[in-house]
Amino acid sequence: MQFELTEEQTMLLDALVAITGEGAEPERCVDRYIADPALEEQLQDAGFFSLAQHGYSTLEAVLVAIGIGKLPVCVEAATSLLIGPLLPETVRRPIAIVRETSAGETSVAVSGRSGSRAARLATRPIRFLSGAHTLVILADDQVSLVELQPEDVRACTTHYAYPYGVLVPAALERAVVVDVPADELLRRYRLAIAAEITGAADAALQRTLRQVKEREQFGKPIGAFQAVQHRLAMAATSVEACRVLTLRAADGGDAADAAAAAGYAQEMARQLTFDLHQFSGAMGLTLEYPLHLWTYRIRALQAESGGSQEQFAASVDLAWPPSKSRGE
Amino acid sequence: MDFSWTPEHLALRDSVRTVLAETLPADWDRIAREGPGSAEQTAFSREFCPKLAARGLLVPHWPVEFGGRGASTWEHFIIGEELWAAGEPRGPQYMNVNWIGPTLMRYGSPAQQQEHLPRIAAGTVIWCQGFSEPNAGSDLASLRTRAERVDGGYLINGSKIWTSYAAEAEYCFLLARTSADRKGGIAIFLVPMNSPGIKVQQIPALIGEGDIHEVFFHDVFVAEPQRLGGEGQGWDIITHALANERIGIPRYAFARRALDTAIGLLRDRGELDSIAVKARAGQALAAVEAARMLVYGVVDQRAKRGADRGQGSLARWAVVSAERAVCEFVLDFVPDGLHEGAPPLLLAHHMRAIAAGLASGAAEVQLDLIARMFLELPRERARAV
Numbered sequence: 080m081q082f083e084l085t086e087e088q089t090m091l092l093d094a095l096v097a098i099t100g101e102g103a104e105p106e107r108c109v110d111r112y113i114a115d116p117a118l119e120e121q122l123q124d125a126g127f128f129s130l131a132q133h134g135y136s137t138l139e140a141v142l143v144a145i146g147i148g149k150l151p152v153c154v155e156a157a158t159s160l161l162i163g164p165l166l167p168e169t170v171r172r173p174i175a176i177v178r179e180t181s182a183g184e185t186s187v188a189v190s191g192r193s194g195s196r197a198a199r200l201a202t203r204p205i206r207f208l209s210g211a212h213t214l215v216i217l218a219d220d221q222v223s224l225v226e227l228q229p230e231d232v233r234a235c236t237t238h239y240a241y242p243y244g245v246l247v248p249a250a251l252e253r254a255v256v257v258d259v260p261a262d263e264l265l266r267r268y269r270l271a272i273a274a275e276i277t278g279a280a281d282a283a284l285q286r287t288l289r290q291v292k293e294r295e296q297f298g299k300p301i302g303a304f305q306a307v308q309h310r311l312a313m314a315a316t317s318v319e320a321c322r323v324l325t326l327r328a329a330d331g332g333d334a335a336d337a338a339a340a341a342g343y344a345q346e347m348a349r350q351l352t353f354d355l356h357q358f359s360g361a362m363g364l365t366l367e368y369p370l371h372l373w374t375y376r377i378r379a380l381q382a383e384s385g386g387s388q389e390q391f392a393a394s395v396d397l398a399w400p401p402s403k404s405r406g407e
Numbered sequence: 408m409d410f411s412w413t414p415e416h417l418a419l420r421d422s423v424r425t426v427l428a429e430t431l432p433a434d435w436d437r438i439a440r441e442g443p444g445s446a447e448q449t450a451f452s453r454e455f456c457p458k459l460a461a462r463g464l465l466v467p468h469w470p471v472e473f474g475g476r477g478a479s480t481w482e483h484f485i486i487g488e489e490l491w492a493a494g495e496p497r498g499p500q501y502m503n504v505n506w507i508g509p510t511l512m513r514y515g516s517p518a519q520q521q522e523h524l525p526r527i528a529a530g531t532v533i534w535c536q537g538f539s540e541p542n543a544g545s546d547l548a549s550l551r552t553r554a555e556r557v558d559g560g561y562l563i564n565g566s567k568i569w570t571s572y573a574a575e576a577e578y579c580f581l582l583a584r585t586s587a588d589r590k591g592g593i594a595i596f597l598v599p600m601n602s603p604g605i606k607v608q609q610i611p612a613l614i615g616e617g618d619i620h621e622v623f624f625h626d627v628f629v630a631e632p633q634r635l636g637g638e639g640q641g642w643d644i645i646t647h648a649l650a651n652e653r654i655g656i657p658r659y660a661f662a663r664r665a666l667d668t669a670i671g672l673l674r675d676r677g678e679l680d681s682i683a684v685k686a687r688a689g690q691a692l693a694a695v696e697a698a699r700m701l702v703y704g705v706v707d708q709r710a711k712r713g714a715d716r717g718q719g720s721l722a723r724w725a726v727v728s729a730e731r732a733v734c735e736f737v738l739d740f741v742p743d744g745l746h747e748g749a750p751p752l753l754l755a756h757h758m759r760a761i762a763a764g765l766a767s768g769a770a771e772v773q774l775d776l777i778a779r780m781f782l783e784l785p786r787e788r789a790r791a792v
Contacts, residue, residue: 081409082707303785308778316721320697330410343693391689392682
């Protein structure tokens with residue numbers, strides 16, 4: 080049980096920061112999200128999206144996904160880092176992923192209409208689909224891929240801080256089933272969600288801390304009020320718990336741990352995003368203040384893959400498998 | 408970063424589990440229901456701890472000269488985690504081995520060490536800690552119990568409250584005031600509980616038998632050699648002694664067992680199929696594992712002699728949250744868990760969980776410490792220090 084980074088892990092994260100910089104405030108944040116193709120290309124060239132091919136572990140991939148999640152710019156990294164290694168090498172990123180369960184639900188939280196697959200998958204906006212080269216469709220026991228062409232995706236405006244797109248139904252005809260275990264892909268999808276929330280939540284908390292230390296009311300910083308301090312202390316506990324659950328799940332490879340980490344992350348997101356905006360005052364409602372760049376990623380991820388209820392329920396089935404527990 | 412256990416740590420866990428399997432009686436869950444301070448569990452600890460001692464599992468983390476083998480922080484922690492998960496068959500003696508013994512090693516006179524350490528290491532003595540008072544709870548330094556100098560020693564007058572294990576204890580690790588100086592006027596006394604003038608009264612409560620008492624001191628004579636350290640040294644000693652105790656008891660481990668029990672019961676009843684129940688169970692599971700991992704992080708930091716910048720307080724808050732999540736899951740979905748006939752572990756956990764945010768200090772104080780140490784937020788106002 081070692082919580083310190085190894086020398087190699089420290090070097091990896093230092094190399095990441097050398098490219099991304101350290102938490103600089105974006106010059107312009109009035110757009111719903113910030114894309115940075117030049118940064119993305121640098122990360123790609125440095126091999127940060129293909130760590131597994133360079134011998135790095137899942138834990139290291141999660142560390143980098145958390146690091147990229149902290150950035151104010153929006154980069155598709157967690158899916159490439161965690162799910163990419165399971166896919167054929169020819170698959171190109173950015174990668175979008177959608178979960179299609181037997182109940183007819185998809186990871187995009189729109190009320191569960193059943194019906195044709197096209198109706199299920201091709202009517203709902205999918206995170207990162209706009210600009211993606213690959214769509215991963217994760218069903219209960221099957222994984223399929225669509226190699227995307229520009230005409231496959233209709234861009235979609237959104238209040239969330241990610242690029243979203245809607246799939247054109249015809250694209251589904253080109254979906255190819257691949258020989259990838261769905262349960263392992265789902266485990267990694269959950270790690271990706273947990274890692275991305277951890278990174279964004281950490282950065283959002285840090286930005287809010289700066290605000291409450293600077294902003295004064297009643298003659299003192301608002302961060303000096305105990306009512307504010309206690310909720311920020313709880314927020315910090317949640318973020319640190321989220322980080323360590325995610326890292327442990329990545330290192331150990333246990334599917335229940337990954338479900339618990341994703342569920343924890345998605346659940347904490349509700350209170351965390353509310354509180355961080357609350358403590359930022361009306362400034363937190365503006366687009367010139369960067370908090371939304373992280374919180375509206377977190378809010379989008381809250382419902383990913385069915386949301387916290389789905390991950391928590393799955394963690395119970397995985398931690399106490401029905402056949403084993405009965406009769407014990 | 409590596410979250411796996413070493414083969415040595417796994418073997419140690421196994422050896423503790425073997426002792427438990429060989430030693431705990433069939434009705435152990437019933438005995439352990441009231442918690443470490445009950446008369447029955449305390450009596451059991453006097454049999455159990457010598458067996459642990461014989462196998463080198465009671466004080467292995469103590470230095471060799473005091474009967475240990477200098478085992479690592481992690482080894483000490485693993486033993487404590489397994490025993491707490493099992494319902495704490497060491498009874499109140501967990502406290503002796505965790506901090507009372509080590510504090511005596513550091514600050515005690517050779518005579519004090521000789522008198523107390525062998526008995527603690529043998530597992531045959533019970534201690535209580537005389538800290539809180541009616542007007543000194545979270546604000547411990549405002550304690551008023553007086554130690555007045557008399558010929559050959561001190562006369563103690565005052566009262567303590569919430570004192571765990573007092574009815575069964577042979578000694579009290581007592582904080583008392585020798586002068587008005589808020590922190591500099593506090594001294595520590597190692598007081599035999601059979602001293603004339605001590606009266607112990609159990610407080611009927613929602614938590615386990617033996618958990619809380621009032622202890623009254625009326626002209627209790629304590630000889631000078633029973634003072635630990637110097638007269639003004641009490642606060643420094645206690646701060647040092649408890650610095651490593653902030654994460655305290657590995658409460659999440661018992662919460663996990665209560666959750667395991669509740670899940671097993673619900674599954675047997677066919678009541679674990681709905682997503683609403685499973686989602687809440689999963690939420691409690693994640694809270695327990697979050698607490699476990701944050702505590703492990705603190706243990707790792709302690710093992711490496713790293714400085715605590717508030718991580719201990721984060722872990723403590725996570726532990727309280729985990730206790731609450733399991734407690735509420737049981738109340739919501741296994742409401743009969745508190746009735747007669749239910750597995751005793753469920754009520755046992757309930758009684759521990761409702762005290763989690765208060766035992767060893769109100770958890771809100773930990774939130775203050777997180778704000779100050781971890782988040783580096785400014786103080787609300789200047790406090791009297």
